[in-house]
Amino acid sequence: MAVRAGSSGKHRAATTQPLVAIVDDDESVRESLPDLLRGLGFTAKAFASAEEFLAFQDMISTKCLLLDVCMPGMSGPELQQELVARGIRIPIIFITAQADAAVRERLSQPGVKACLFKPFSELQLRAALDVALR
Amino acid sequence: MSSDAPEIEIPTDVLRKWQRIVDLLANIMSVPSAVVTKMEPPHCIRYEVIVSSKSKGNPFPIDEFFAMDIGTFCETVIKNREPLLVANALEDNQWKLAPEIQLGMISYLGFPVLWPDGRMFGTICVLDDKTNQYSDLYQEVLSHCRDVLQADLQTLTRLGNELDEQVARLRELFARVPEAVAMVDRDFRITRVNPEFTKIFGYTADEAIGRQIKDLITPDDLQAEVESFMHRMVETEDVFTAETVRSHKNGTRVPVSLICVPVPSRGSGNAGYVIHRDITETKRHQEEQRRYHEIQLQLALANRNAAVGQLSASIAHELNQPLTGIMTNCATCSRMLTSDPPNLEGAREAVRRTLRDGERAAKVVERLRALFNREEPAFELVDLNEATREVIGLSLDEIQNGRAIVRTEFAGDLPCVRADRVQLQQVVLNLLRNALDAMNTVEDRPRDLLISTRRQDGDCVQLSVRDSGVGFDPRIAARLFESFFSTKDDGMGIGLSVSRSIIESHQGHLWAVPNVGAGATFLFSVPYRSHAGVQ
Numbered sequence: 001m002a003v004r005a006g007s008s009g010k011h012r013a014a015t016t017q018p019l020v021a022i023v024d025d026d027e028s029v030r031e032s033l034p035d036l037l038r039g040l041g042f043t044a045k046a047f048a049s050a051e052e053f054l055a056f057q058d059m060i061s062t063k064c065l066l067l068d069v070c071m072p073g074m075s076g077p078e079l080q081q082e083l084v085a086r087g088i089r090i091p092i093i094f095i096t097a098q099a100d101a102a103v104r105e106r107l108s109q110p111g112v113k114a115c116l117f118k119p120f121s122e123l124q125l126r127a128a129l130d131v132a133l134r
Numbered sequence: 135m136s137s138d139a140p141e142i143e144i145p146t147d148v149l150r151k152w153q154r155i156v157d158l159l160a161n162i163m164s165v166p167s168a169v170v171t172k173m174e175p176p177h178c179i180r181y182e183v184i185v186s187s188k189s190k191g192n193p194f195p196i197d198e199f200f201a202m203d204i205g206t207f208c209e210t211v212i213k214n215r216e217p218l219l220v221a222n223a224l225e226d227n228q229w230k231l232a233p234e235i236q237l238g239m240i241s242y243l244g245f246p247v248l249w250p251d252g253r254m255f256g257t258i259c260v261l262d263d264k265t266n267q268y269s270d271l272y273q274e275v276l277s278h279c280r281d282v283l284q285a286d287l288q289t290l291t292r293l294g295n296e297l298d299e300q301v302a303r304l305r306e307l308f309a310r311v312p313e314a315v316a317m318v319d320r321d322f323r324i325t326r327v328n329p330e331f332t333k334i335f336g337y338t339a340d341e342a343i344g345r346q347i348k349d350l351i352t353p354d355d356l357q358a359e360v361e362s363f364m365h366r367m368v369e370t371e372d373v374f375t376a377e378t379v380r381s382h383k384n385g386t387r388v389p390v391s392l393i394c395v396p397v398p399s400r401g402s403g404n405a406g407y408v409i410h411r412d413i414t415e416t417k418r419h420q421e422e423q424r425r426y427h428e429i430q431l432q433l434a435l436a437n438r439n440a441a442v443g444q445l446s447a448s449i450a451h452e453l454n455q456p457l458t459g460i461m462t463n464c465a466t467c468s469r470m471l472t473s474d475p476p477n478l479e480g481a482r483e484a485v486r487r488t489l490r491d492g493e494r495a496a497k498v499v500e501r502l503r504a505l506f507n508r509e510e511p512a513f514e515l516v517d518l519n520e521a522t523r524e525v526i527g528l529s530l531d532e533i534q535n536g537r538a539i540v541r542t543e544f545a546g547d548l549p550c551v552r553a554d555r556v557q558l559q560q561v562v563l564n565l566l567r568n569a570l571d572a573m574n575t576v577e578d579r580p581r582d583l584l585i586s587t588r589r590q591d592g593d594c595v596q597l598s599v600r601d602s603g604v605g606f607d608p609r610i611a612a613r614l615f616e617s618f619f620s621t622k623d624d625g626m627g628i629g630l631s632v633s634r635s636i637i638e639s640h641q642g643h644l645w646a647v648p649n650v651g652a653g654a655t656f657l658f659s660v661p662y663r664s665h666a667g668v669q
Contacts, residue, residue, distance in 0.1 A: 118454040
């Protein structure tokens with residue numbers, strides 16, 4: 001199913017809206033991103049840590065994971081490895097506050113669809129989601 | 135008895151005085167001859183007329199010698215060490231054969247003249263061609279003249295001893311001075327060397343004497359220099375010093391400090407002394423010091439660069455978090471306001487979060503400012519010339535890559551400043567880099583960079599960096615030093631503002647002026663009697 005990011009959510013029934021999960025230790029992101037994602041026609045759920053996400057009952061139904069790189073406890077890349085190890089294939093978009101080409105390189109792993117550098121625009125977010133959910 | 139007369143030359147001024155005495159004697163006593171004789175050292179087998187009256191009929195020329203075994207009157211006085219009076223030798227069996235009779239002198243009055251230590255010097259005597267009883271008065275006069283001569287000999291001996299002592303002292307100094315001393319003649323040949331010369335350069339006195347300084351111990355590349363030193367020694371009387379390099383017999387180069395001491399030539403043919411001090415140790419110490427400073431600077435700059443890199447990464451991280459929130463919230467807010475119907479409640483919530491994130495960003499900046507203000511400078515006495523040289527030395531690659539030509543004009547009399555060495559070097563480095571950046575696009579003229587220092591009125595030292603780059607608009611001169619103001623596409627706009635704050639923390643000023651021609655000059659001045667940092 002091709003989801004057009006940016007296609008307005010109001011044409012879709014709530015139950016069919018794909019679930020995008022956000023894992024970020026930063027509260028600003030956890031508070032702001034879900035609202036924007038809902039505006040873009042997704043169901044959004046935010047988690048403050050990798051561990052919290054791993055404990056999420058409905059993890060399998062996650063269509064895309066917006067994953068912070070640097071977090072206390074399990075880091076973003078570690079969570080990604082863990083998911084691969086568990087055979088769970090969720091398209092991942094890394095989000096990081098460390099703008100560095102080397103970071104992007106390091107994060108190019110199977111299942112990683114894009115990498116967003118904070119701060120990112122709505123346009124960049126939609127483009128990344130587009131790639132992830134293609 | 136008189137086997138070893140002292141070898142003291144009678145100076146001409148004394149001989150002139152004695153001449154006056156014998157002339158007076160001959161005149162007063164109305165005799166044809168008054169003479170002073172002297173035993174000839176070292177064997178005393180003959181004596182010599184050294185002073186003879188300029189009187190009519192005097193048969194004794196100066197410099198005439200008489201053997202000590204022919205029975206002259208003087209010979210007798212010398213041998214007996216007693217005065218002698220012969221009124222008429224022709225009437226005296228003992229003197230019938232006296233050689234003086236052959237010269238027409240038949241009467242004699244003579245006194246022995248002694249050195250202060252009692253050894254025989256010679257005689258003073260008068261002779262006559264007729265019978266002469268030599269009255270008591272005449273005898274007293276002659277005796278008195280003898281005393282005058284002996285007093286002169288005493289003075290000469292004392293002066294001679296003092297001279298000997300001085301010569302001995304000089305000889306000892308020459309032998310023991312811890313510097314290599316070479317005496318050279320007017321052809322710049324070595325005439326004497328001391329033991330230290332052999333120690334420093336490896337040549338014995340025999341090997342060195344007769345050789346030219348330039349051939350013996352001067353490296354090929356310094357021939358012109360040594361020639362000029364030598365000519366200067368001959369042409370002037372001023373002592374001069376120099377620091378240069380000489381070569382050891384084994385080929386190694388010896389850094390030396392030279393003292394050239396011209397000696398006014400008075401017949402001896404010597405042009406002067408060249409004194410060499412081996413400064414290998416001093417040089418090594420200086421080199422170590424320089425390397426230490428260089429490493430210290432490199433470390434400090436590396437640390438600083440690393441710190442700046444780290445800092446900017448963490449600043450970026452800290453600021454990017456709230457910025458993400460702000461951008462996301464604004465995007466959300468905009469969507470909510472434009473949806474149909476507008477979601478005002480949601481929009482208000484998004485704005486509230488935007489404000490909160492904005493405050494959070496402001497707090498990051500505030501923390502940052504506190505961090506920057508904390509660093510305390512470490513003050514020491516800094517030679518700005520030396521510190522600048524080090525910065526240039528470290529920047530050679532950048533200078534070369536920028537195809538720039540760096541010239542320096544350092545004041546020789548620059549006093550040290552109390553300053554944080556590395557901070558000042560940071561400023562010089564910033565100005566140097568700025569200048570290189572300003573000349574980066576210059577293709578139609580040489581990329582000249584002049585770094586100069588000078589002492590300024592008001593107890594300040596000044597450093598200026600003059601480039602031939604793109605220059606700046608005078609209208610923005612004041613803004614150049616503002617934080618985050620940059621005329622460069624990739625500039626951060628912190629170099630000059632940091633530099634200015636460093637200079638101001640040293641109670642100094644940093645400013646810029648456009649050149650009359652191309653480019654700009656950046657200058658700073660700092661007081662050298664500042665007690666900055668001592669508060």
